[in-house]
Amino acid sequence: MQYIDTHAHVFSHHAKFVPTSRYRPEYTASVEDYIEQLDKHGFNQGVLIQPSFLGTDNSCMLAALAAQPKRLKGVAVIDNKTDMATMQALDKQGIVGIRLNLFGLPCPDLTLPEWTGFLTRLADIHWQVELHAPSAYLVQLLPMLKLYALDVVIDHFGRFDENKGVADPDFQTLLTILDATQHWVKVSGYYRLGENIGIQNAKDAFKLLVQHGMQNRLIWGSDWPHTQNESDMSFDKALNAFKDIVNDEALYNQILTKNNAALFRF
Template identity: 30%
Template sequence: MSPDYLPFHPTPRKPSFRAPCGAVDAHCHVFGPEKEFPYSPLRKYTPCDAGKEYLFALRDHLGFSRNVIVQASCHGTDNRALIDALKAAGDRARGVAVVDVDVDEGSLREMHEAGVRAVRLNFVKRLVDSLSWDDCLNIVEKIKPLGWHVVVYFEAPDLEELKPLLQQIETIIVIDHMGRPDVARGVEHPDFLNFIKLLDENDNIWTKVSCPERLTQQAPDYSDVVPFARALVERFPDRVLWGTDWPHPNMASHVPDDGALVDVIPNIAVSEQQQRSLLVDNPTRLYWQGRSSGKPT
């Protein structure tokens, strides 16, 4: 484990908010265990082990039904820990893989059988060495026959640079963590308005209203992040997802309590219909009903 790495909260509280039946934690990870699933030699951090048993216990403790497990950079393009967790979960989990440009059709179909429904393109430079745009577009072409979508991770200052790439991707795109806005600037700042404009102009782009712990200056209530997430839920009710981001890799400010994160949900999705769309209908449509490309797989 990296010397400055903060392990996940060992005893998260039971949330007061009761998630609707069928709720999905649509952004979480599994790490290792390292002895069974070694971390990538190219990784830029070493996490603590956080295997599938811990994740599934947290799912049940928080009152959720299913998970979308996202491959994290510490495992690189070795998706074995992800696939192992998906097979153990059965129909209660779906996955987002990270692949090389030379990935073959057989490997993709094996991942699909295990429950993978998307690939992740990571452009956060402190975490990965990003692929070229040509490589990204080649990967997108390879996943189209499977009906997969694309999950994109970037930070707010990089949006303008990435817009031309995003506009070339015809599948559904899910942007991680609201594009990581600087919440100190407020929801009326041109940077966040530009993000909203991106979604307004591209109805194939969704976003996760997740990770207030990464954006906040007001932990542990995250009240400074709430207006951003609420604005997106209200404007794009059918294109938003929510997730814990457990086990919260590379947190520097604090170790978030996952029960407290769940209790933020009714502040960003204030009606029962918004909560159901955010937690049940949207992730079910995208990950369990074969709608990643807008047509059946």
């Protein structure tokens, strides 16, 4: 089977971190280390996601894509004023979308001119928009993104309130507005849904996502090297937990192969 990992990071601890970064790793996660993980676990391709602590400096990720162009694609972080020529150059280097990591930031108003122009350019170049945001933000943003012909990827189960679990009113609202013609949900990073309770929260959320008809739009990524959770996590543990969360071998294989490939077009 052609397994694909849709969420991993590469970086150097010598890089210049953004001043507002909430986390600064003291180690390097190299492309060679990542490829070793893919090979060890039988994965053919992977998608690199620009980590928030590097801001819009995508150079480390771009170097990784250049080193492994047949096996890797990337999701960048760029300014919303970025012009089409710059985006086209990134596209040729293997970038397939942008990420908005909104934790610690106010929820943006996507109806403002700087956003509408940017989102139009993203649609024109056929890039995806990945949202790493709490469910309270997602329920505001998804209706605004409905106006654009974009694939919208929701990170880490929609990051609902870990203490409320799937009863979180915002997550319940999110379920009702999910659209299987536009939205994708990354059923990964279960440990970001709460210490000790994350795995149960993930199982509960997964069942509801399937019940809401999203089984063909669920994707998985290892979240390697599991930033801020390095001491407790590994690619092995993430993959085994995912198998436990899905509890259905056919759907497990579908997500890792058909679903992941459909979005990232490997």
